[in-house]
Amino acid sequence: MSNLTTNQNKDIAVLLLRLGVGIIFIVAGWGKLTGIEGVQGFFGDIGIPLAGLMAWVVAIVEFAGGIMVLAGAYIRIPAILLAIIMVVAILTTKVGQDFSAYRLDLMLLLANVGLALMGSGRYSFDDKLQKS
Numbered sequence: 001m002s003n004l005t006t007n008q009n010k011d012i013a014v015l016l017l018r019l020g021v022g023i024i025f026i027v028a029g030w031g032k033l034t035g036i037e038g039v040q041g042f043f044g045d046i047g048i049p050l051a052g053l054m055a056w057v058v059a060i061v062e063f064a065g066g067i068m069v070l071a072g073a074y075i076r077i078p079a080i081l082l083a084i085i086m087v088v089a090i091l092t093t094k095v096g097q098d099f100s101a102y103r104l105d106l107m108l109l110l111a112n113v114g115l116a117l118m119g120s121g122r123y124s125f126d127d128k129l130q131k132s
Contacts, residue, residue, distance in 0.1 A: 008122075010121070011121040011122035011123055012123070013121075014115070014118055014119075014120065014121030014122075014123075014124075015072075015121055015123045015124070017111060017114070017115060018069050018070060018072055018075075018115065018120065018121070018124070019070065020111070021066070021069050021070075021082075021108065021111050021112060021115065022066045022067065022068075022069040022070025022071075023066070023070065024066070024108065025062045025063070025065055025066030025069065025082060025108075026062075026063060026066035026067060026070065027066075028062050028066070029059050029060070029061070029062030029063025029064070029065070029066055030063055032055065032058060032059035032062060032063075033059045033060070033063055036055055036056065036059060039055040039058070039059060040052045040055040042055075043055050043058075046092050046093060047092070048088075048092065058085055061078070061081050061082065061085060062082070062085065064078070065078030065079075065081055065082050066078075066082075069082070069112075069115065071124065071125045072120030072121065072123070072124020072125050072126050072127070073120075073124070073125040073126060074125075074126065075115055075116070075119055075120035075124070075126060076115075076116045076119070079112040079113070079115040079116035080112070080116050082108070082112045083109050083112035083113050083116065086105050086106075086108050086109035086112065087109060089105050090102050090105050090106065090109065
């Protein structure tokens with residue numbers, strides 16, 4: 001396989017990864033934004049400090065960060081923030097449970113770390129910004 005094909009495949013793979021991660025976080029963030037009182041209560045129940053404020057922070061980061069990941073816009077910032085959210089989610093709600101309880105959280109954590117390391121690829125807002 002030529003280098004051109006390999007690079008194009010990598011860019012398509014990053015695009016597909018961004019699509020999956022972005023859509024998941026947009027939907028999750030929107031759910032939190034439209035049900036913020038429940039999220040605030042849940043965060044309080046599991047002992048997150050400043051639960052009312054942190055519910056808003058998480059909801060906004062998930063929704064806006066999901067949009068940024070989907071678009072490939074300044075990808076490292078939302079990917080790192082979303083990875084941090086996943087670490088906290090695993091530590092506060094999944095520790096001690098069976099692997100099946102946290103496998104999606106772990107996959108989203110690793111996908112965001114991968115995006116932070118790789119960047120957004122050719123088919124992205126970041127790429128268009130660099131070329132202009």
